[in-house]
Amino acid sequence: MGTFAEGIESIRFACSLVLLIPALGIILLGRRRNLLVPVWIVTGSLVAWLRFAGWWDLESSGLWHSLSGVLLVVLAWLAWKRNDAIADSAVTVLGAVIASWTWVPCVGRHLGDILNAARSGPWGQLLPTVAFMVGLFVPLVVLAALDVAAPKLAERAEHPQVRTVGLAIMVLVGALVAVTLFDDLAGELARRSSF
Numbered sequence: 001m002g003t004f005a006e007g008i009e010s011i012r013f014a015c016s017l018v019l020l021i022p023a024l025g026i027i028l029l030g031r032r033r034n035l036l037v038p039v040w041i042v043t044g045s046l047v048a049w050l051r052f053a054g055w056w057d058l059e060s061s062g063l064w065h066s067l068s069g070v071l072l073v074v075l076a077w078l079a080w081k082r083n084d085a086i087a088d089s090a091v092t093v094l095g096a097v098i099a100s101w102t103w104v105p106c107v108g109r110h111l112g113d114i115l116n117a118a119r120s121g122p123w124g125q126l127l128p129t130v131a132f133m134v135g136l137f138v139p140l141v142v143l144a145a146l147d148v149a150a151p152k153l154a155e156r157a158e159h160p161q162v163r164t165v166g167l168a169i170m171v172l173v174g175a176l177v178a179v180t181l182f183d184d185l186a187g188e189l190a191r192r193s194s195f
Contacts, residue, residue: 003110007135013193015106018186022099028166030088033144045133047100053122060102060183069177076170104190
């Protein structure tokens with residue numbers, strides 16, 4: 001429970017914006033929040049866990065990162081244009097991969113324990129990593145729950161202008177990733193954060 005609570009506490013730190021801003025773009029862009037939020041959390045958790053375990057060795061800058069930024073812009077535009085579950089899911093997965101790949105976490109006691117133990121016992125740190133990420137993404141879970149609890153509010157969130165704001169966020173993130181500035185931003189936000 002402490003790991004989950006630490007994830008919630010991390011929302012207030014600047015380093016978490018690298019994960020939260022693209023997630024907000026996805027939520028505003030896609031209409032299928034009940035599907036996209038779990039996809040985002042699972043994908044982000046897996047990539048973070050792979051990084052913690054040392055099994056994700058791609059640098060967060062360079063050719064692959066630039067290509068993924070361009071692909072994110074293309075997929076965001078397709079998701080906005082097509083408005084179907086496949087396009088929404090594709091941009092959600094890629095957005096979560098990029099955000100988690102670039103993220104420089106603010107390390108509290110529980111996340112520090114995960115990081116210290118992940119190299120020697122990675123499988124035992126998978127569920128704690130997911131618990132931390134679920135805590136970090138509580139705002140997304142609340143937004144997805146509003147679709148069920150307040151259908152009229154959900155209808156307003158599906159307005160074309162709201163979706164256009166989501167597209168703008170994802171295009172900005174993709175452009176920053178493509179020119180390798182997103183990882184610089186992640187590093188700067190981490191330097192300005194402390195537990």
